[in-house]
Amino acid sequence: MLPFEFVVIGKPVSHQTKERKRIQAWKEKVRQIAEANWSAETPIGNFIQVVITHYYDAPYGDESSVPDSDNIVKPIRDALNGLIYVDDYQITDFVSRRRNLNGSFRVRGISPTLAQGFSQGEEFIHIRIEVAPDPGNLD
Numbered sequence: 001m002l003p004f005e006f007v008v009i010g011k012p013v014s015h016q017t018k019e020r021k022r023i024q025a026w027k028e029k030v031r032q033i034a035e036a037n038w039s040a041e042t043p044i045g046n047f048i049q050v051v052i053t054h055y056y057d058a059p060y061g062d063e064s065s066v067p068d069s070d071n072i073v074k075p076i077r078d079a080l081n082g083l084i085y086v087d088d089y090q091i092t093d094f095v096s097r098r099r100n101l102n103g104s105f106r107v108r109g110i111s112p113t114l115a116q117g118f119s120q121g122e123e124f125i126h127i128r129i130e131v132a133p134d135p136g137n138l139d
Helices: 020-037 070-082 112-119
Strands: 004-009 046-055 092-099 124-131
Touching: 004 020, 004 112, 020 070, 020 124, 046 070, 070 092, 070 124, 112 124
Parallel strands: 046 092
Antiparallel strands: 004 124, 046 124
């Protein structure tokens, strides 16, 4: 069951958008893709760590069209609520990253899921859900 990962192809929608229909459509897209890849019958009940990486396409030095990572997180977390986890209070650790697709990457040990995202040739979100790290370990 865990780790669980999937990719969503396309540009994410910020929770700050004024177009509510766009954000609802984005959340539905995230949920549908997660649901299609989720094999468990019920949501996880334990504490978890969520890692979201936005692989965007923008020229270096001009990232004005790239949404802030903190603004794309909420719709994704909301979309997974009740499907992958019971409630987002279970997320004890959260990592949000942005990476420009025009950069270079070392791809040793790449997962098939992440490779699928790169192979599409366009912007995407990679979402990975894992068992939460030991709360006693402060690393």
